[in-house]
Amino acid sequence: MRYEPWITLDTEAGDIAVHLELALEAADEGEADEIETKFEALKSNYEQQNLLELMPGEVDGNDCFLTVHSGAGGTEACDWASMLFRMYLRWAERRGFKIEEVDMQEAEGGLKSATIKVLGAYAYGYLKCETGVHRLVRISPFDANSRRHTSFSSVYAFPVLDDSIEVEIKPEDLRVDTYRSGGAGGQHINKTDSAVRFTHLPTGIVVACQSERSQTMNRATAMSMLRARLYEHYKTEKEKENEKFAAEKKDISWGNQVRNYVFQPYTLVKDTRTKVESGNIQAVMDGEIDMFIEAFLKAAAV
Secondary structure: OOHHHHHHHHHHHHHHHHHHHHHHHOOOHHHHHHHHHHHHHHHHHHHHHHHHOOOOOOOOOOOEEEEEEEOOOOHHHHHHHHHHHHHHHHHHHHHOOEEEEEEEEEEOOEEEEEEEEEEOOOHHHHHHHHOEEEEEEEEOOOOOOOOEEEEEEEEEEEEOOOOOOOOOOOHHHEEEEEEOOOOOOHHHHHHOOOEEEEEEOOOOEEEEEOOOOOHHHHHHHHHHHHHHHHHHHHHHHHHOOHHHHHHHOOOOOOOOEEEEEEOOOOOEEEEOOOOOEEOOHHHHHOOOOHHHHHHHHHHHHO
16 A cells, blocks of 8 residues: 555645634634635545555556557448547546557548557556447448447557566567558658567567657557567466456457447446446546446455
8 A cells, every 4th residue: 555645645634624623713714615625625635545546556557558449340330449539538638648649540430440658647557447348339320321330349458568577578479560651640651661560479469550750669669569468468377367358359249348338219328347327428428437447446446
């Protein structure tokens, strides 16, 4: 347990108690607003610290790589992947986290896949529960007959590792491919082989980066991603808890989803693991997903 924050909270609580006592003795009602403001800030900090205690893992406090993949279904699925991707961008924005684009594979109607780096305290601790298949039910805007469609996208979160965590990668176990970056970026980024893809042959793990003009920088980012993915892979094997991270390996299809998003005939977002739900689907798609994250962390701590 991290004791320093709790000591600070205890000191602040004592200061508020003294302030209240002095105000009561002086019968000074003018201090009420200031005391209430201090108390609400203390309450918020207390709740936040309680949440952080639910993330004691070795890498929970680290930055996070987040990947969104569209499932089968063409334009419909790519649009859903794009919507999910935006949801996470908005969530990160609300928390004041910084976002760095790592890899972006656009497709007709949206995204085939996208990987970002989320920089902020406990980014991985918060986002690790988002790993899995996310299912959407709605009246398709791409269907001329306005029929209801079901789409799937997978999300995978893995930690950015610091130098204190060693992961061995043998050169002979690595296949390196370079190719021309796609998307925006001007002539240089599109006409040179700056994008990098690493395939780890023993595990089959594949990572790619095309966000930088320099192949050297893309190599460094891709290697960081690969180390993080391998850390998760070996950790899972060692602990024999494959179900904890199995969502990445499941089909992006019916029956494997961790959360359902229903737009029609009613509006509801429901987490299949914790049963937490919200009828305000617009707020959820605008990044208000903390209720699902907190419920998952509390359930995992039991």
